[in-house]
Amino acid sequence: MPELPEVETTVLSLKSKVLKRTFVRVWGDDNLKQLKGKCIEKIKRRGKYIIFELSEDKALLVHLRMTGHFLLGEWEYKRSEWESKDKIMQEKKNRFLRFIFFLDDGKQLALSDPRKFAKLSLLGKKEIEKHLESLGPELLSIKENDFLRILEKKRGRIKPVLMDQNFLAGLGNIYAAEILFKAKIAPWRDVTFLTEADKKRIYCFMQKIIKKALELKGDSTSDYRLITGERGGYQNEHLVYNRKDLPCFICKDKIKRIEVGGRGTYYCPTCQKL
Ligand SMILES: [Zn+2]
The missing domain is CATH 1.10.8.50 (Helicase, Ruva Protein; domain 3)
Structure with a gap:
């Protein structure tokens, strides 16, 4: 399961690549279709959670659980599955695409998740705190x-x-x-x-x-x-x-x-x- 170093590494890379991008389409889950048109204003980590703060007072709360990881690339739907020309995306662990978020710069942000335990919830920005309030202090900041x-x-x-x-x-x-x-x-x-x-x-x-x-x-x-x-x-x-x-x-x-x-x-x- 991704722990602090894996989640923090993901957050830092996402910050440098998808900040200020807008979602134009979502593949994989009808509940997340409402992401369409929302802009990624901030990306933060708390414990093992990733928080995408979005426009219109919304936020996407992500917990990668056992096997989830984000990938940034380009895929095409062929022969009933998503295919990438990028060799590294063809590696087994990168091929269990469960969601694809199409961004306004033509890139796609995907979630590969073989065991499908990762949890993505679209919430109001104010609801996020309630979800995270029971978490203990951050281990890198605690004295x-x-x-x-x-x-x-x-x-x-x-x-x-x-x-x-x-x-x-x-x-x-x-x-x-x-x-x-x-x-x-x-x-x-x-x-x-x-x-x-x-x-x-x-x-x-x-x-x-x-x-x-x-x-x-x-x-x-x-x-x-x-x-x-x-x-x-x-x-x-x-x-x-x-x-x-x-x-x-x-x-x-x-x-x-x-x-x-x-x-x-x-x-x-x-x-x-x-
Ligand atoms: Zn020993």
Whole structure:
């Protein structure tokens, strides 16, 4: 699932390519036909949400969920499917087009979404806040002291806590696993028993890892791609995620995969003993 670095990378690219464009046609969902004639005035991110602020006091709220990603290009409808001449758009992950938004500069903004879980809602601008009000603070803006303070109030295992969007907005399965490995904390540790030093290490590596992932334009282990259809680069940096049975880069012990809070979790049994 796209996490903060993937969603932020998407937002930055969309800002440079489709800002001030007007929707001229929508293919894929009758509920979004009302986008026609509306101009994209602002594009923002909050947690894992993308918000397109539109003319006429409207807004399009997008959550990419499991497999959604935006693509910018040109497609033609041939033999009952959308085809692109661009080779990169012919890659498997870029071919599950669910929506195409035709823009007034002749370009098309598409959403590829193999599992069709992405959610797009056309709302009044004022309704957006209501949808986002339960989200926790942005992880890149929160100060260390505030992070320690909100963590103090939480109960439960550390990994699901970090992934709880109402606690902190933006983290998911991949980066939570990588952060806990660097901080040398077992993903099932109860937050009540974390020391101040443990919590500070989590904060520190969270900042470092997310910034590095942003530099590399996100993680394309799964379906996520840049709006050009290309891959991000963070999948080449994994220390534990998706490395079951491979040797730990620090201690050579085998990386394990277990379930914590119902999610597959990778960790090193030696480096993350506590
Ligand atoms: Zn290790």
